[in-house]
Amino acid sequence: MPFDALRHKVTTILANNNETSSQRMTEICELLQSTIGYYDWVGFYFANEAARTLHLKAFAGEPTDHTVIPFGKGICGQVAESNENFIVADVKAQNNYIACSMYVKAEIVIPLFKDGKNIGQIDIDSHTENPFAPEDERFLEWVNEQVAKIL
Incomplete structure (x- = not known):
């Protein structure tokens, strides 16, 4: 599915005010992981500035032990x-x-900004070597901009 079609689905998910932000982010992860063949694990981590740690808030794919980084x-x-x-x-x-897994060959991480501050990130693991193109990067930046609006 092209990224343009996914933009509409992401917008629809995020507009559902009957769900919590965590539920909507999980749905975004599930959508991306199930739709884009080389997105094998998708997750959102959020920063705890005081502890200088990242905490996994939503994901789709195999469970990970790395819930705090x-x-x-x-x-x-x-x-x-x-x-x-x-x-x-x-x-x-x-x-x-x-x-995170012996099958991961590539990774892309895009910071998530709210009011100009890096508050988290979207993390994608792929079992395919070198799958990410500039289009992935631009699309994921857009996803994070949309997610920031519901936080």
């Missing part, structure tokens, strides 16, 4: 500090990678 650790922890997108074509080439 310290700032600076792994790809997610690095994005919490850098405030920049991070695309990893081959996780084996990263020395600061936290392995």
Whole structure:
């Protein structure tokens, strides 16, 4: 399904005020994970600034032991500090990678900003090496902009 068609579905999910923000984010994760063939795990992490940790709030895919990630650790922890997108074509080439599954070959993490502050991120793991294109990056930035509106 092209990203343009997914935009409509994301907008519809987020507009459902009868569900909590966590429920809507879980639905977004499920939509992306089930629709985009190389999105094998999709999750939203949110920052606890005082503890300098990220906490998993919503996800779709295999359960993970990494529900809390310290700032600076792994790809997610690095994005919490850098405030920049991070695309990893081959996780084996990263020395600061936290392995969630032996099947993960690539990862993309996009920070989520609210009122100009990095409050979290969307994290995508793929079992396909180097699957992410600039279109994925732009689409996920848009998803985060939309999610920020319900937080």
